[in-house]
Amino acid sequence: TQLLEQSPQFLSIQEGENLTVYCNSSSVFSSLQWYRQEPGEGPVLLVTVVTGGEVKKLKRLTFQFGDARKDSSLHITAAQPGDTGLYLCAGGNLNTGKLIFGQGTTLQVKP
Amino acid sequence: DARVTQTPRHKVTEMGQEVTMRCQPxxxxxTVFWYRQTMMQGLELLAYFRNRAPLDDSGMPKDRFSAEMPDATLATLKxxxxxxxxxxxxxxxxxFSGIGDTQYFGPGTRLTVL
Incomplete structure (x- = not known):
C-alpha cells in the first residue's frame, strides 16, 4: 500500500517567517502534486512535479521533487496571512490516474 | 472558467435516510473520483471512474454506498x-487520464447525519 507522510501536521508562524513542509514515502510516484485547501472549499492544485530532482517556483513558494521521486518539499519564503490554509501533497500514478494524498499540513500565518 | 460542480453543498439528514450527492465533471x-474528507482520516478515495466505467471502489463500504455515472455529465454517490x-x-x-493525473476538485458536499 502506498502511503505519503506529511510533516509537520500543524504550523503556526508569524508573518514574514519562512517555512518548509515535507512529504515522504517509501514508494516511487510518477508525479507529486501539491494542493492548497481553504475552509469550505475543495483542494486547488498549486503545482505538479514529474522529474526527479525537479524544482519549481511559484512566487514565494518553492517545490522540490526528490531525486528518487519518493519525497517532496514545499518551502514558503516570507509567509503572509493569505498563505493560511491546508496544504496537501499527493503522489500520482500515471497508469491509473489515481492520487494518494498525505494527511495535510495546516498552516496559520499570524499578522 | 470550467469547474466541477457538486450538489447539494450542505445536507443534514437523520440516521437511516437515503442520501444522494451529485457531481458534474x-x-x-x-476520469471522476469520489473522496471523503474527515479530520481524523484526511482525504480518502471512495470510488474512481474512467470513461464512465467503475475502476476502483475498494475504498467504499459496499453494503451502504453506491457510485454511478449514468452519463458523462453526471456522477452520483448514494x-x-x-x-x-x-x-x-x-x-x-x-x-483526464491521457495527459497526466491532475485532478480538479469540486467545492464538496458537507453531510451531517444525526
Whole structure:
C-alpha cells in the first residue's frame, strides 16, 4: 500500500517567517502534486512535479521533487496571512490516474 | 472558467435516510473520483471512474454506498441507509487520464447525519 507522510501536521508562524513542509514515502510516484485547501472549499492544485530532482517556483513558494521521486518539499519564503490554509501533497500514478494524498499540513500565518 | 460542480453543498439528514450527492465533471474529462474528507482520516478515495466505467471502489463500504455515472455529465454517490459515522465532506474530482493525473476538485458536499 502506498502511503505519503506529511510533516509537520500543524504550523503556526508569524508573518514574514519562512517555512518548509515535507512529504515522504517509501514508494516511487510518477508525479507529486501539491494542493492548497481553504475552509469550505475543495483542494486547488498549486503545482505538479514529474522529474526527479525537479524544482519549481511559484512566487514565494518553492517545490522540490526528490531525486528518487519518493519525497517532496514545499518551502514558503516570507509567509503572509493569505498563505493560511491546508496544504496537501499527493503522489500520482500515471497508469491509473489515481492520487494518494498525505494527511495535510495546516498552516496559520499570524499578522 | 470550467469547474466541477457538486450538489447539494450542505445536507443534514437523520440516521437511516437515503442520501444522494451529485457531481458534474468538467466537460471533456474522462476520469471522476469520489473522496471523503474527515479530520481524523484526511482525504480518502471512495470510488474512481474512467470513461464512465467503475475502476476502483475498494475504498467504499459496499453494503451502504453506491457510485454511478449514468452519463458523462453526471456522477452520483448514494448512501442508503445513512449513519452518523458517514458525516464528512464528500468531494468529487475530475481529470483526464491521457495527459497526466491532475485532478480538479469540486467545492464538496458537507453531510451531517444525526
Amino acid at each position: 468538467i466537460l471533456g474529462h474522462n 448512501i442508503q441507509p445513512s449513519e452518523p459515522r458517514d458525516s464528512a465532506v464528500y468531494f468529487c474530482a475530475s481529470g
